[in-house]
Amino acid sequence: MEKLKSIDIPFDIHKIRAEFPILQTEVHGHPLVYLDNAATTQKPQVVIDSLVEYYTQYNSNVHRGVHHLSQLATDGFEAARRTAQQYINAGSESEIIFTKGTTDGINLVAQSFAKAFLKPGDSIIISAMEHHSNIVPWQIVCQQYGAELKVIPMDENGELILSEYDKLLNDRVRLVSLPYVSNSLGTVNPVDLIIEKAHKSDIPVLLDSAQAIQHLPIDVQKLDVDFLVFSSHKVFGPTGMGILYGKEKWLDLMPPYQGGGEMIKTVTFEKTTYNELPFKFEAGTPHIEGAIGLDAALKYTQSIGLENIQKYEALLYQYAIEQLSTIDSLRFIGQAKHRAGAVSMMVGDIHPFDMGEILDKLGIAVRTGHHCTEPVMNFFKIPGTIRASFSFYNTFEEVDRLVTGIKRAKAMLS
Amino acid sequence: MEKLKSIDIPFDIHKIRAEFPILQTEVHGHPLVYLDNAATTQKPQVVIDSLVEYYTQYNSNVHRGVHHLSQLATDGFEAARRTAQQYINAGSESEIIFTKGTTDGINLVAQSFAKAFLKPGDSIIISAMEHHSNIVPWQIVCQQYGAELKVIPMDENGELILSEYDKLLNDRVRLVSLPYVSNSLGTVNPVDLIIEKAHKSDIPVLLDSAQAIQHLPIDVQKLDVDFLVFSSHKVFGPTGMGILYGKEKWLDLMPPYQGGGEMIKTVTFEKTTYNELPFKFEAGTPHIEGAIGLDAALKYTQSIGLENIQKYEALLYQYAIEQLSTIDSLRFIGQAKHRAGAVSMMVGDIHPFDMGEILDKLGIAVRTGHHCTEPVMNFFKIPGTIRASFSFYNTFEEVDRLVTGIKRAKAMLS
């Protein structure tokens, strides 16, 4: 810890922590050490305030309303779309679809894309390190349309084997869908390369960015990615909200996912004409409050600076790896060269569940289990891992507390 | 107004209004008269507080977490499910599915039910007074499965013609879906009778209760309804949240709607086993905050008492009809004997859009247009209506202001 000069740290961590009310709380008599950020992130006061402000000052249904509140709500809602657009540098607002979250976004693409493009004998490529949310939707459509699900394998370090990916690419592949960053291994995948290879065969790529959006600056135009999804709740925004970015050229060709209010131009019982993008994919009253909260969250993150966050988190991650390595019989699950966010581990043959429970009693929140990536656990032949996942509001002292906690639990459980 | 003795009014309206911060605000220099409750309802302080409390004290991802915050969040989330269950008197918690809202709920049922039961040549029955959200999802599945969409017609008063409904019922009908209360006409449909008739032929019924849940006490077991959906934001809760009630016997036979985290038991790349109810239908991180806010909203409404609300609103509705009737050349669109919530009208041939804009400048929020029920507008051959929709926090004085406002706007626009 002492090695780090304050000059290395690009922001005032104490000021930042003060902005997150929950970080001031205690758990079982200890100050909370929240290291479950890959599951969900905590919210800064500005996000909480934005929700309160919405409901106390301008709550109303959006679009089509002539009255004042409806105008304010519509303005706020559409401003959030522009903030999200700018955040990932999308070319147009109409490429930004509000969803319920990552899972909802993947299901939307899976269903609509399949309806437009998937034929018997086609295939969809995913990877060996998927979250269930990027497996099951594709299993469902593959079964529905008689297509095949193919998997890019990984090695013992938790890195995708790109030579195997090359072999899977052929003219029956309709789409490649994979995580930017793995939630259980921390692996940052070489997505530029993966997209480039797919595009050589005109195959679109979806990036599950649930674990990337809060750690890395993302530029969809530079990546040239076709679809990108993330969840608001994992990037300091409210629950029940997410973003699907899709290139207009694809979204235009895809049928709507859900039917209802907002997504139509005209309706008769005989024939319905759909609205234009992005509304075509947004049936029903949207999660207005969620959009407004996400807007505040993205602006907050931008005010700190994604580059600063990335720099700080890299230092923190490095420190965590170093310190955890000092624990006897601890082994990391996932040792990719390029990692971010989550550190997964096993300590001897201690059951992760036991470890998690003891750490909790010490005020340290980690997640244990398969992290919705059962195939990853099967690959490593383990029941689950202990996962500590970091955010920019975590400190080096908290890493120390984690290490001390694991040591203590280990003593009890060995 | 003076005719009403305070003894008739079952609660202290001033105390209630004080609990809704937004009702204390001004619009264009006038105290806000919010009469757009059918679009969305305002939130009492307890609901706003519940969100703040969640994010400042126990925000965390639910289920599977060993740590303290995750326990609290899971407890809160599952408590909300029980509150909703009890609110509509469902037989079991596993029959309560959290959705994004009414539209999401209808789409879920349409897709999953159709996948399990809809065959070419079958039909689905809806009604002439549907919201688009109860038309388009059925159009989509009917087209997909080669089934036919049939429509129960209505009369000039906006009442369904039940003798025509009888004629539509036959052994190729797979499901009847209709609104409990119409959002553009205010009609309260005789749903007991409609359900009874359908059940005689073993046909399940879905009730779109988006406009019923905030006005009437609902008992799904007494109604014996098969599916019932509503939106949180229309019953004083947060946006992005809704409830689907479904009888276990149906939900068990229906395949999941979305794939992802939470809805699975085990996942391998070859085979996925789905979780049990209600989780089978809840893929991805749920809208935890939304559930907690809905919980607070339903408890708040219960503390006032649905019977009291119904009684007060009936008086208010009656008063509004009486007072509006005094306006020359005003005609009501929808004159069903049994009505609740919304009053739709036209004043001479004044364009509703003009009327809405002038009323807004007087601080009165009404909605104008087709209210997502274009077929209803086509039926009455009008471009739209002026719709005032009431909640229990509206007052008799507000009705007076509406009447005065319409008179003034009429003078300007004639």
Add this chain to the structure above:
Amino acid sequence: MNIDQTQAEIVDDFSFFEDWMDKYEYIIQLGKELPIIDAAYKTPEHLIKGCQSQVWMHAEEKDGKVYFTADSDALITKGLVSLVIKVLSGHPAAEIAQSELTFIEKIGLKSHLSPTRSNGLLSMVKQMKLYAYTYMAQQQLKSQ
């Protein structure tokens, strides 16, 4: 009066009214001065479909100047169309195309109208400039 002079005059007119209700009265009044589109032109091709109200518009060139006629099913919309026509009609295509309609902002229409309405207003202006550009292109073709 050129385009900017008319704009200045309108801003002046509106400054008399303190209350928005009065401004609306005035806008509605202006609707009655709208040069009404010939019934023959009230066809789908001349329709600018807004979200809640409809506008039909027609443009004609005479002596190097562009004249607009229009109608709407809503009175306030009609008044707004009338305002814009008052500013732009009867001027050379080039001037219309290059004009900057600052009066909309100045009289507070943009912030006071519902966005549905003000978006409608903006798309109307866009449509009128499009007409102007079309005439300019035609002149260009003729002169070649």
Add this chain to the structure above:
Amino acid sequence: MNIDQTQAEIVDDFSFFEDWMDKYEYIIQLGKELPIIDAAYKTPEHLIKGCQSQVWMHAEEKDGKVYFTADSDALITKGLVSLVIKVLSGHPAAEIAQSELTFIEKIGLKSHLSPTRSNGLLSMVKQMKLYAYTYMAQQQLKSQ
């Protein structure tokens, strides 16, 4: 000692520890006293699958009393199983079936354990009572 006496004793034991860490130490210790299930019974049929850890359990009747053996892959779970077995094992089926396990609440397990864990504990108890009822049913059949 009958079931309630054992419960009282456990409550007493736990009252010595102020800190939950000490209670966990004790629970883990108890796991080591668990009568381990015969390897032959460690089969899927004997598995009570929890959300994060697994428990195998076997029941046997001898001289009118029911004896339980078990195992788990997690130490804390093992300790909890051990606790429940300590209370219920070696008693007549009828007593097991009718027992009320108040000690779980009393020593604060229900509020301190993760719900995953405490739900697991409850389903374990349920399973044990089910065994007991099964034996009672068998006795009933025999006696007819």
